[in-house]
Amino acid sequence: MSTSHRSYKNSFRFKLSNKKLLRQFPILAAFHRLVDGALIGFVFTVVAMSAISLHAQHLWALSFSRLETSRQLIYKLKESISILESHFLESKNLPTFLVETKTSDLIYLDKPDLERHLTKNVSTLKDHVNTLLFSPANHGY
Numbered sequence: 001m002s003t004s005h006r007s008y009k010n011s012f013r014f015k016l017s018n019k020k021l022l023r024q025f026p027i028l029a030a031f032h033r034l035v036d037g038a039l040i041g042f043v044f045t046v047v048a049m050s051a052i053s054l055h056a057q058h059l060w061a062l063s064f065s066r067l068e069t070s071r072q073l074i075y076k077l078k079e080s081i082s083i084l085e086s087h088f089l090e091s092k093n094l095p096t097f098l099v100e101t102k103t104s105d106l107i108y109l110d111k112p113d114l115e116r117h118l119t120k121n122v123s124t125l126k127d128h129v130n131t132l133l134f135s136p137a138n139h140g141y
Contacts, residue, residue, distance in 0.1 A: 022029045
């Protein structure tokens with residue numbers, strides 16, 4: 001074999017031997033590990049930030065679609081109110097039994113004396129329980 005072939009073969013072995021490289025160039029190997037770790041960290045950071053930005057974009061799109069839906073509902077509600085108001089104003093007729101009046105025709109009454117009409121009602125716990133148990137239930141408003 002020629003010497004150039006041997007040197008190529010030796011240099012090829014040298015490149016594949018990681019332990020030998022560590023012993024011969026410890027600073028270069030440490031720098032290589034540092035760069036590998038930094039690249040892995042950078043890739044992880046890019047993936048995490050991409051996931052966060054995609055999630056934020058999804059939330060924004062969801063909020064925007066809800067906003068558009070609420071705007072459409074508000075528009076439909078205003079339109080319905082205006083239709084009802086116009087229908088009410090068209091069909092509004094004043095009753096014939098109303099009579100025009102003036103302020104001089106009004107009768108003013110004094111405020112009633114509340115203390116005179118109030119009676120002191122002493123109720124006991126027994127009265128409250130009887131009222132609760134034996135009074136009929138009122139349905140509706």
